[in-house]
Amino acid sequence: MKTKINEILKKYPQAQRDSLIPLLQDVQEDIGYLSEEAIALIGGYLNIPTSKIYGVATFYNQFRFEPKGKYHVMVCRGTACHVLGSLTVLEAIQSKLKIKAGQTSRDGLFSIEEVACIGACGLAPVLNINGEFHAKVTAEQIDEIIETYRKREE
Amino acid sequence: MNINIEVNGKMITAKKGETILSAINRKGISVPTLCYMKDFVPTGACRMCVVEVEGRPNLITACSYPVEEGLRIKTHSPRVVNARKTIIELLLSNHPDDCLYCERNKNCELQTLAEQYNVRERRISGAKNLYKVDQSSASIYRDPAKCILCGRCVRVCEEVEQVTAIDFVGRGNKTIINSAFNKGLNVSSCVNCGQCIMVCPTGALHEIDHVEKVLSAINSNKYVVVQHAPSISVSIAEEFGLKPGTDVAGVMTAALRKIGFKKVFDTSFSADLTIMEESAELIQRIQTGGVLPMFTSCCPAWVKYVEEFRPDMIKNLSSCKSPQQMLGAVIKSYFAEIEGIDRENIYSVSIMPCTAKKFESQREEMTQKGVADIDAVLTTRELVKLIKMYDIDLVNIEPEVTDTPLGTRSSAGKLFGNSGGVMEAALRTAYYKLTGEELKNYKIDEIRGDDKRKELKVSVAGLNLGVAVVSGLTNAEELLKEIEAGRSDIQFIEVMTCPGGCVAGGGQPITFDAKRVKARMKSIYDIDKVDSIKASHQNPEIKEIYEKYFKEPNSEKSHHLLHTHYQKRNVLK
Ligand code: SF4
Ligand code: SF4
Ligand code: FES
Ligand code: FES
Numbered sequence: 001m002k003t004k005i006n007e008i009l010k011k012y013p014q015a016q017r018d019s020l021i022p023l024l025q026d027v028q029e030d031i032g033y034l035s036e037e038a039i040a041l042i043g044g045y046l047n048i049p050t051s052k053i054y055g056v057a058t059f060y061n062q063f064r065f066e067p068k069g070k071y072h073v074m075v076c077r078g079t080a081c082h083v084l085g086s087l088t089v090l091e092a093i094q095s096k097l098k099i100k101a102g103q104t105s106r107d108g109l110f111s112i113e114e115v116a117c118i119g120a121c122g123l124a125p126v127l128n129i130n131g132e133f134h135a136k137v138t139a140e141q142i143d144e145i146i147e148t149y150r151k152r153e154e
Numbered sequence: 155m156n157i158n159i160e161v162n163g164k165m166i167t168a169k170k171g172e173t174i175l176s177a178i179n180r181k182g183i184s185v186p187t188l189c190y191m192k193d194f195v196p197t198g199a200c201r202m203c204v205v206e207v208e209g210r211p212n213l214i215t216a217c218s219y220p221v222e223e224g225l226r227i228k229t230h231s232p233r234v235v236n237a238r239k240t241i242i243e244l245l246l247s248n249h250p251d252d253c254l255y256c257e258r259n260k261n262c263e264l265q266t267l268a269e270q271y272n273v274r275e276r277r278i279s280g281a282k283n284l285y286k287v288d289q290s291s292a293s294i295y296r297d298p299a300k301c302i303l304c305g306r307c308v309r310v311c312e313e314v315e316q317v318t319a320i321d322f323v324g325r326g327n328k329t330i331i332n333s334a335f336n337k338g339l340n341v342s343s344c345v346n347c348g349q350c351i352m353v354c355p356t357g358a359l360h361e362i363d364h365v366e367k368v369l370s371a372i373n374s375n376k377y378v379v380v381q382h383a384p385s386i387s388v389s390i391a392e393e394f395g396l397k398p399g400t401d402v403a404g405v406m407t408a409a410l411r412k413i414g415f416k417k418v419f420d421t422s423f424s425a426d427l428t429i430m431e432e433s434a435e436l437i438q439r440i441q442t443g444g445v446l447p448m449f450t451s452c453c454p455a456w457v458k459y460v461e462e463f464r465p466d467m468i469k470n471l472s473s474c475k476s477p478q479q480m481l482g483a484v485i486k487s488y489f490a491e492i493e494g495i496d497r498e499n500i501y502s503v504s505i506m507p508c509t510a511k512k513f514e515s516q517r518e519e520m521t522q523k524g525v526a527d528i529d530a531v532l533t534t535r536e537l538v539k540l541i542k543m544y545d546i547d548l549v550n551i552e553p554e555v556t557d558t559p560l561g562t563r564s565s566a567g568k569l570f571g572n573s574g575g576v577m578e579a580a581l582r583t584a585y586y587k588l589t590g591e592e593l594k595n596y597k598i599d600e601i602r603g604d605d606k607r608k609e610l611k612v613s614v615a616g617l618n619l620g621v622a623v624v625s626g627l628t629n630a631e632e633l634l635k636e637i638e639a640g641r642s643d644i645q646f647i648e649v650m651t652c653p654g655g656c657v658a659g660g661g662q663p664i665t666f667d668a669k670r671v672k673a674r675m676k677s678i679y680d681i682d683k684v685d686s687i688k689a690s691h692q693n694p695e696i697k698e699i700y701e702k703y704f705k706e707p708n709s710e711k712s713h714h715l716l717h718t719h720y721q722k723r724n725v726l727k
Contacts, residue, residue: 029192036334036335036726039334039335039412040726040727043727048341049312049318049319049321049334049727050334050335050726050727051318051320051332051333051334051342051726052318052320052321052341053334054321054323054334054335055322055323058323058325059324059325061327063333122503
């Protein structure tokens with residue numbers, strides 16, 4: 001992982017503080033999340049304390065600090081989905097998996113992410129799990145949806 | 155250039171470039187502030203300081219708005235007062251409301267403002283903050299539920315100490331002050347200086363309590379002894395209605411005996427011991443081509459900083475333990491032996507102006523055969539609590555003298571409380587060691603006062619010595635950079651983490667009145683002026699302990715008990 005991160009850092013020669021966000025995005029893109037090690041390396045490179053980077057990164061929903069689960073559940077929280085009840089859907093998923101958005105279940109199987117409009121407003125509320133779309137989802141369906149993924153693992 | 159503004163119907167002159175707040179304060183007009191800190195760039199975060207400016211639709215923050223010609227300001231119009239009151243009500247809406255049990259009860263800016271703005275009913279009630287307390291640190295207790303997000307702690311930690319252990323984490327109503335990855339201060343780069351505590355307006359930050367364990371030790375069959383740091387006797391007076399800075403050494407000693415401590419020792423004695431060892435080490439380093447510049451090692455926050463951020467410079471740190479730990483080691487060896495007490499039965503307490511001393515006392519290096527040299531560290535604030543708890547009338551009791559041995563000090567040892575004091579004491583003794591004569595003029599003005607850096611070049615017995623004194627780790631770091639870049643005219647550097655030294659330590663009574671710190675500092679210098687024993691090597695008890703026990707500085711025995719080593723620390727930094 002260290003080498004991967006150093007590879008990314010190499011793409012930013014003479015980086016200043018303003019490279020922080022793009023760097024964080026690149027690292028997350030590559031290793032899936034912002035590990036402690038990654039943040040420490042970036043901090044060392046840009047000469048920014050880890051607490052500051054953590055502060056900045058937690059300001060944005062897009063960053064996660066745990067590796068993604070095998071099934072990554074993206075819950076659209078865009079306007080259309082919101083109006084049609086995506087908050088209750090999110091809450092149902094959170095209580096089903098016993099984790100919050102941004103976290104990963106202990107068995108490493110599931111993780112949740114809140115995302116902005118994913119361009120499928122006609123199908124709102126929308127879930128995207130590892131590229132598979134679930135349209136017009138209701139809170140009641142969550143149990144079944146999650147179980148189908150769980151079954152795949154049995 | 156002067157600028158004329160009208161405040162509450164009266165014309166006042168302001169200086170170009172200054173803020174409304176600074177202009178009105180100079181004329182004796184106050185507005186409440188929360189996020190503002192003197193000498194820091196304003197952030198305008200809390201909006202407590204808002205004022206009404208004629209012709210402006212919005213209220214303006216006095217702490218950050220520069221004066222302009224012709225401004226017409228109202229500082230207490232109904233609109234302004236109402237706005238401030240609403241801010242306070244909002245801050246209280248998710249606040250825990252357990253003032254009765256709060257560390258800062260009666261000394262809380264939020265509480266004072268609520269009273270001042272007549273907030274006497276709950277109009278807005280929000281969901282209470284449910285955050286976990288962070289008590290992972292040996293020194294600092296953080297309760298984010300009481301935090302009002304003023305950001306003062308964050309700024310001190312970053313700007314004064316260059317540690318940046320904490321920052322704003324998260325966003326919106328979920329924002330919290332925390333260490334990286336919310337992992338707790340114990341694994342962060344926090345150096346335990348407590349400067350964040352000193353600026354926190356509420357009870358969100360305080361020291362880890364040692365009062366309870368001291369009380370139970372006193373009420374057990376342990377042999378409980380206490381030492382007090384040089385700055386303590388000049389720092390507690392103000393908490394008992396006496397003039398700030400008054401030296402109450404004698405009555406404090408009496409009070410400590412009334413509380414039940416069997417022996418009262420003076421850390422200034424072991425400060426003298428430190429000087430004997432440290433000056434010998436310095437001379438040795440200079441004469442044998444050792445690593446220079448040498449850094450003082452009395453400040454445990456500074457030591458931790460070097461271990462974390464400057465591991466390459468660990469070899470520059472003096473190997474001397476701090477006075478607290480020297481005395482701790484001597485109490486459980488020399489003292490135990492001469493008194494015939496089982497060292498394991500001694501419970502050794504120290505009273506320090508410092509929170510980092512709690513951490514230091516728990517370092518593995520500060521133990522002998524698995525027994526800690528210091529069992530509990532009380533801050534000045536905790537001592538005040540103890541005295542109040544025992545109902546001791548500090549004004550009317552008879553003063554008493556400290557115990558011997560380990561209780562007699564020189565005034566040089568007392569100087570350790572001030573930034574520059576360790577250096578001054580060291581120079582007095584080094585001069586004597588190098589020339590065999592006493593310094594004629596004891597007072598070394600160049601390294602007194604509260605400048606952020608003090609430097610001095612002296613020539614003693616053909617030896618050219620450059621010394622520097624810094625306080626505040628940002629100032630220390632600046633000097634380290636110069637040394638890294640090749641500066642070689644300095645051989646000895648005194649570093650204290652708290653700006654101004656221990657008199658302004660993180661364990662001191664909480665006050666925003668800089669005059670109090672100055673009064674403490676002056677009081678220490680006044681003591682030095684009148685005392686007859688002005689240098690560590692003249693202290694008769696120091697002579698005695700070397701004759702009877704250590705033989706000479708840097709002897710095998712002193713290395714065993716009075717010196718230590720440091721280690722690189724991997725923390726989230
Ligand atoms: S104790 Fe000092 S180093 Fe630690 S968080 Fe507070 S200000 Fe920062
Ligand atoms: S902990 Fe205290 S100083 Fe820090 S932001 Fe909160 S209220 Fe302000
Ligand atoms: S708002 Fe959910 S897809 Fe557009
Ligand atoms: S004191 Fe002015 S905005 Fe906080």
